Amino acid sequence: MEDIELKALWQAYDQKLERSLALNLHLVKELQTQKVRSALRSLTWYKVLLIVLGLLWTGILGWLMYRLSGPQLISFTISAGMVVLFNLVGIVSYIRHLVLIHRIDNSDSVLATQKHLAELQASTLRVMRILYLQMPFYTTFLYTPAMFVHGGLWFWLSTVPVTLAFTAASIWLYRNIRLENSHKKWFRRMFDGPEWRPVTRAIAFLEEIDAFEREDAIKK
Amino acid sequence: MDFEQATADRFLSVIAEYKGIIYKVASFYCRQAEDRKDLVQEIIYQLWRSFPQYNEQYKLSTWMYKVALNVSISFYRKDKRRQEHSSVLTDSILDLVPDNGPPETEQHLQLLQQLINELPPLERALMILYLEEKSYREIAEILGLTETNTATKISRVKDKLKQKFRNY
Incomplete structure (x- = not known):
């Protein structure tokens, strides 16, 4: 099929639409006065849900820190404090994302808007890798100063190695959960659930946009 | 006629004039009729939201394509399995009546x-x-x-x- 035939076919399509496309003006008027569920609403609600859960968990930990204090519980206070700190980082990041979602301008160029949107979806991963750093602090909640003095072999051979393993795992995850690793098997297995599908799709789409842009950069 | 009413009327005439753009873009990103109804609705809603900021230095069709394509690509990228019908309207805004070419x-x-x-x-x-x-x-x-x-x-x-x- 030649160029001219393609365009002739398109013109036939245009004529067909011209003849038979009916616009319901009454419904457009109705739409102008209604609050419609936006395509971005699911992304917004997901971030709002994470903020609410983060605030709840931070509140519970804050309350426990206030109620359970004393020299014997110093490890709990420090651990819970660190977990609260990481959660606050997550909450602030998600609030920032909500502001950015609100600022998305569909009348901007297609590549700019789509890149912005896909980055926002993929950014859930960036927050997640920071949140993984709080993992070891969950293992130190019940440590007491007495354990270090009188804990004996059991403490040093079972409890401490668990904390060290969690520390190593959290640092490894922090360093390796990156978009560049999204093709690796462990990454795909880890983020395989339906809740991660929008994020992994966003990553794939970012790559598609980048390929478009890379070609563009070469030509410039 | 107040300013808001004038804007609303102008918007209606723009949509009537360029309805083909909306339908074409929607039909190339969404083949299912029921989903396309949602997509057309979303495109028109986003056009309405963006209309007050429309910069007259650019062609209306350029602005319309940007919004229609952005909304359609975002819609297309949504996970179909989790996609809900979001119509607040029961009927279609744009209908293609049977035409025997x-x-x-x-x-x-x-x-x-x-x-x-x-x-x-x-x-x-x-x-x-x-x-x-x-x-x-x-x-x-x-x-x-x-x-x-x-x-x-x-x-x-x-x-x-x-x-x-x-x-x-």
């Missing part, structure tokens, strides 16, 4: 739609704009590419499309 043209049109639908979303946008006979400059502006790159890409996607046609 020449059977051969109808057949070719369906094939063209199918083949464009098989392209990745960004290439699809490029092809729609090319077939709409937009200038390279306008296509580049809508998509956010340079003109040179737009020309190269169009040539490549066009070849791909022609090849697919030959294979059918």
